[in-house]
Amino acid sequence: MCKMFKLSKSSYYHWLGRGPSKRWLENQTISSVIRDIFKDSFESYGAPRIKEELSKKGYHVSRPRVARIMRANNLFARRKRRFKITTDSEHNYPLARNIFSFLP
Numbered sequence: 001m002c003k004m005f006k007l008s009k010s011s012y013y014h015w016l017g018r019g020p021s022k023r024w025l026e027n028q029t030i031s032s033v034i035r036d037i038f039k040d041s042f043e044s045y046g047a048p049r050i051k052e053e054l055s056k057k058g059y060h061v062s063r064p065r066v067a068r069i070m071r072a073n074n075l076f077a078r079r080k081r082r083f084k085i086t087t088d089s090e091h092n093y094p095l096a097r098n099i100f101s102f103l104p
Contacts, residue, residue, distance in 0.1 A: 030054070030061060031069050038075050046070075046077040 002012055037053045038045060047067035054061055
């Protein structure tokens, strides 16, 4: 595998024993907080609102980073559609006679 990626064996073992990075550990803690905020908002908050909630809790992260973490955790805000009225009762068209009025 080292030959394929053109790495030395010593650099591979150095990487293997190094452990997780500081950024990765931060992302793990932030992602758990993001999941809690997302669940408390009934899955309606997107990255901008979650960023605001994180800043209120003392986490200083950017909106693109929040969006990236949300995407990695498959968290997408559900958008509520507006109610659209489809019936127009105030028209001047002729009305059809009800031919099924004999049914109970």
